[in-house]
Structure formats: structure tokens, C-alpha cells
Amino acid sequence: MDEPVAEEEVVEEGVAEKEEDPRQLFHKSFTAETKGLTDTITSLATSRASERQASIDNILSKIGVLTHDLGDASTYLPAYDQRVYSEQLKSLSDQLSNARKALAPRQKFSFKNRGSSRTSGTDSPTPPLPAVPAEQLQASLQPLSSKSQPDPKTTSTITSHENTNLQTSPPNQTTTILSLSNLKSCILTPHNNDKSATGDTNYTTLSVTSISSSLLIIPPIQGPAHLTSLQNTTILLSCHQFRLHSSHNVDVYLKCRSRPIIENCKGIRVSFLPDISNKSAATEGGGNSNVEGKADGKEESDMWNQIDDFNWLKVDKPSPNWRCLRDDERILDDVWDTLLTTTTANPTDILDKVLPSNSV
């Protein structure tokens, strides 16, 4: 009696395989698999800890595969169905993370292997640690996690000055990052022109944030320069990549080997890097062959004037957010010379002459 029934079922399935809507087929297998996964997730709590990680990985992968299947099925599934399936996957993933959070005090090793806290005894990966309450771990973590505090050995930082003449210290073997922030009405010049002391070492990275009404003459930067929130400031800089964000009224005397970009900026005026910075130790190759803005030099191309504005993607019209300095607006070399030789003067006297607001 049983056998014929079974045969019938097989036949039915065979027919179904051909005629059934792919949507229904998808629904069947998808539902079956998500059901299976839900069960596996539920059973995580009772599974052995040693096997848990493997089955978690397995579940993650299966969710991944299903996500792909859903993507593949997008050609024949109605939008609403896709949405529903996708929500099911999302909820599976949520269930999994909840299950994982509920299980295993898994954060127990997260913070131990920080170099600074590495003392002989406390560090061994033996069980006593899990007994430490989570709050305590959090508390001990606090002083270490102040990540915005740069390592003084590797970063030369100049921050929070007003009305001051400042000088960057020369880069050396370990100090390669130059970081400037929160300067107001300051003049920053490169370290003394004693090139022999510094050898070939250049700063590799420049990071500048929150500068207003200042003149920054930056030593040569080998790598990228990233500048944010500059106002009414004049900056002299040579670098590999140039990114300027959220700034207005800035004059940039620039030498840059790739296309500079600006984002959320207004009133940016650019010019080529004057010879003066060469004299003040800001040499880079020493050549001034591209001074006229020809960017076709093969050896050391200078793209100071090929700025891309992320807020202006039209090609037919130039961006209103930046332009090149006209010859009569540019500060001339001999003016720079005079300025540099009199850096002991009151900053405002010099700033009056070079800042964008005073010449616009």
C-alpha cells in the first residue's frame, strides 16, 4: 500500500519541477534553509563551547550564501517578496548576534595584549580573567583608549596657539608625521634651514585641522596632506596628494604630484609654490621647471592647478569654489623673502600682508 503512494509523490515532484513557478521553488528552499538556520542558532546555547565557533562560522557563511541566492533571484522575484526575504535574513543575522552576545564572555581577551599593559603575570591566557567583572575591564581600558592622543615619538604636533611665531621641528628617523591643529593668527615656518642636519628625511604625512587667520609655510611632505577646517589662511605646501575639506578663504601655494581635491570648500585660490620655499628648506627636487604651471613635466609633474572639486562635478563650467590666483594677486618672491627674514616681528604685521581676507 505504501509503495504506490510514494511513487505518486515522486511523479508529482517531477512534474512540479517543470511546471512550478520558480518563485514557489525559491520560497520552498529558502524557507527550509532559513528554518534550518534558526534551529541551529537556537541550538547554539546547548552546543559545546569548543564546537560553537565552527558552527557560528558555518551559520554566517550560510547566511552569506542565502544573501547571494536572493540577489540571483532578483530577476524573477517581485520587489515585495525580495524585501520580505531580505528581512528574514536580517533577522537571522540579528538572532545570531544576540545568541553570540548571550553566550561566552567573549570580550575577555580583547584588551589584554596591548603592549603597555604587558606585565609578566597578569597577561597569561589562563582562566582567572573571565572572573573579572566587565565594568572593571572597561574602567581599566579608559586611560588607554584615548586614541586621539598621538604618539609623541612619531608625530610632531603643534596645537593650540594664538598670535605666535612657530617653527616646525625637523623630521627625523622616527618622527614622520606632522600634525597641526587649533592655530589662530599664527605664523608657522619650517625648521631652520640647516639641511645637513636633516639629511634626506622628509615628513611623510601632514594633517592639518582648525586653522584660522594664519600663515603656514610647511616643510616638504613626501606623502599625502589632509587639511580640514581652514579659514582665512595662507598655506605654502609641497606634497604628493592634497585634500582640502570644509574650508573657506584659503590661499594655497601648492606643488602637488597628483590631482588635488577640495570638498565643501569656498573661496579657495591656488598658485604654484614660489621659489621662496625652496630657499627655506622646502626643497623638493630643487627644480622650478614647472613654475609656470605646465603640468606636463614627466619627471616631476606638478598638478597644482588641476583641482577636482567634489561639490562641482560639471565639466562644462568651472567650479565657483576655487580659482587660480592672478599674477597681480600673488605674493611675490621678494615679499616672501622679506617676510621670512623678519619672523621675529609681531605676527599680525606680517599676516596683514599675506592673508586672503586682506587682499580680497
Next chain:
Amino acid sequence: MLSILRKARLKDKEMRVLMLGLDNAGKTTIVKQVMKEDVNTVSPTLGFIIKTIEYQGYKLNIWDVGGQKTLRSYWRNYFEKTDALIWVVDATDRFRLDDCKEELHGLLLEERLMGASLLVFVNKTDVKGCMSTDEIKEGLKLDEIVTHKWTILRCSAMTGENLDEGLEWVVTDAKERLFLY
């Protein structure tokens, strides 16, 4: 039904890899280095770049999408059918590590990226004074990620260090998933 589809995908031997990260992380430079192209002429990416890399018989379609703030809202347009997400971190950029964490964790909430594994590339490790792996792990709160399989690798787009190892991980991981059934 699903298994047929899966087999078809295996045969393609194509994988879609999405490369994201903050601006100035070195995404394009990594791609250029892998392609053995000149890495000294990279300009900030205005939009996106697609490159196909042959690796161990697999075709990796790498989508390198610009990281500028303005572009980040467009990242979502690239999520569909991503096999692996490569998150590139600038190891020298302490100031924006928090930003970097926010963006990454935001991405991981995306349901369309749920199936993707995550490779965190700690780039610019050739620069002296860059952050340690532990610093980055903690700064990005990587240990809190439970929704995705992830790993972290130090690399240098300028020297090429560890780039192949990264791709290797991506491919091996994707293969494992496809052969599950």
C-alpha cells in the same frame, strides 16, 4: 533549485570585491600595486574604479569606490552581490580612527552586505610611527563585530607587502562558502 544556481556561480569563478575606506586610506594605490601599475601617480578617486584581477584562476572584480565624504552616501549603490568587503585603514591617521570606526560599523549594518566577509587592510605600515594592529583593532572595535567573518592584515600599498596574502584570504574564504553545499 538553489544548488543549481550556486553551481552556476561557482563555474563563473567570478567574485565581487568591494574596496572601501575613508579618503586617503590608499584604496586606489592598493589596487594599482596589485595590478603592477605605477603607484606614484594616484590622484584621489572621483567616483569609482573597477579592475579585474586574475587570482588563482578566479576573476576578482574589484570595485574601488572613492572615500571622500561626498561620495560615501553613494557607497550603497555598490553593495549588491558583494562577496568580500575590503576595508582599508590608514595606519597613520590617528585623528580619524573614530570616523573610520563609525563608517565601518554603519556598513556592517547593511543587509545587502550581510553575506560578505570582511578583510581589514591596515595600510601604510611602511610609514614609521603608524599605529599597531592592536591599536587599530581597538579603535575600530573589531572585536565587537559578530555579524561578519573578519580578519585584519597589515599591508603597504607602496611596497606591496601582504597584498597577495589579503587576496588569498578573500579567495579562500569565498571558496569555502561556495563549497559549503
